[in-house]
Amino acid sequence: MNALKLYGVGDLRHEQVKPPVIDEENEVIIRVKAAGICGSDLSRYRKLGPYIEGMVWGHEFTGVVETVGKEVTHVSPGDRIAACPAIVCGKCEPCLKGVPSQCMNLTVMGSRQPGCFAEFTKLPAANVWPLPDAISDDMAALIEPSAVAVHGLYRTDLRPGGSMAVLGCGNIGLLSIQWARLFGAKTVYAIDMDPEKLSVAKQMGADVIINPQEKSAYEQLMEYTDQKGVDVAVESAGSPFTSAEVLALPCKGGEVVFMGIPYEGVRIERFFFERIVRNELRVYGSWNAVSAPFPGKEWTTTLHMMRTGQLNVRPMITHRLPLREGVQVFEDMLHKRDFFGKVLLYPE
Template sequence: MEALNLYGAGDIRFEQSPKPTIMNDNEVIVRVETAGICGSDLSRYKKLGPYISGTTFGHECSGTIEEVGSNVSHLKEGMRVAVCPALPCGDCTQCRQGAFSRCPSLTVIGAVQPGAFAEYVKLPAENVLPLPNEIDADTAAFIEPAAVVAHGFYKTAIEPGADVAIIGCGSIGLLAIQWAKLFGARYVYAIDIDEQKLKVAKELGADQRVNPLDGPVHEQIHDLTAGEGVDVAIEAAGTPITSAQALALPKKGGEVVFLGIPYGDVTIERFYFEKIVRNELRVHGSWNGLSAPFPGKEWKTAIHSLQTGALQVNPLITHRLPLSDGPFVFKEMASGSPGYIKTLLYPGKTGQKERAINHLK
């Protein structure tokens, strides 16, 4: 089968790999229709995340059931499905408490176990969710990142009428803007240095665009909120600078949620750090998108919101490419080429190239 395999920093290869086979009666094999490139995939490409050399990577995907194990009765061949890529152990203290995202042994497909950048992927049956007819394959590839963002919002005490600031308008930030509204936000501030991404943010419901190039972010936010700050700040950029800046955005007693992971040391100046103490902030780390019963309410909510159209993902899609273009597109993204938000890859489509630049031209 076609696959994108990662061998080292900057070394991904489009090649033929063995098709997975059922080894456990509770497993299923999914024929991948659409796979999305996540920021963590790019990090692994840069050798900043865990993986085994030569492993097929990728974890955001949707597809169709190809084969089921003998103990699987709720899934049938030909069913359209979404994939939860997270693999908690199920036996540790955290898992027994339903806190699967905190499992010390948690891994995802595409790191140790072969992932979604292939024609087929194998998973436990509990990781596969049937899709309603209203959700197409491309939209279904966003269920996992949508669940990840919802997980962060569920950690907060957000109430209807809240003011929310979203730092970073990549795919996670653009989903966060929409989730903020669905969780009842009155006003959403979208923060990014890329004016084109801010334009997309506005289309998706952001009430105010804030560009750090126009001045310190905290000063702009405080001016826009009559000196108070926001109720909730969501850090979705995953950079050392924005990780510090997020702490200066909430009002006293407000909250900060960290969805992004900066792949570099974070030095927090006293000005920012003391905001935690003096303003009695509640700071949340948010990892993956799991809760009990597995995979969690985040997934049900994401599927429902995509099914009803409350969450819109088409504006996030900037590129649609065959899997064979993977080595090229990763090189482009790693070099910082502009114009990328969410890239979707299609296994088995070699030679069928469609580049869809929806918003960034």
């Protein structure tokens, strides 16, 4: 079968590999219909390289059941499915406490076991479930990043009538904007230096867009909020500077959620750090997209909101390409040869 395999930093190859086979009776083999490129994929491509050299890559996808093990009863060959790529052990202390996102042995397909940038892939039965007909393949490929975004917002006390600022309008930031609207936020601020990303943010539900190239995000947000700040500030850019600046955006008693991952050291100026103390902020990290009972409300809520049309991810999708063009599109994304939102790959 066709697959994309990552061998090293900048070394992605389109190759023929053997398709997966059933080894355990609780496994499901899936024919991949659509797979999305995650921002973490691009970071690993240009900075970190693979966990295991030559691993089949990718973790955001949807597909159709091809084969099931003998113990699998909730899906059958031919079923369209949603797929959670996070593999948890279910045995460590966090798992037993009902916090699988903190699993001591958590891994994700595409890192230490073959991923979804291929014609076929494999997951445990607990990680797949039937997909409603109302959700298209393109939409279903974004269920996982949607679950990542709402996982972070579930950590907060955001309520109807509240306000939220999103610092960084990549895919997770854009989904956070739409989830803020679904949580009932009255005002959502989108912050980014890319005008095209800000344009998509408006389509996703942002009320106010802020470009810090004109004036700092902090100064502009304070002007918009009469010097009060917002109830919740989300850091989804993953840059060292925004990881500090986000601390100055919430109001007194407000909240900060870190969803982005900076791959450099973060130096926090005294002014930004003092906001934690002086404003008595609550600061959260948000990792992965699962809760108990596994895979969690992040997934069931996303399915419901997509099925009913309340969650609309279509404005985010900018490219639909065959899998064989995956090597080239990663280079194009790295060198910013076009505006890239969510890129979907389709195995032949």
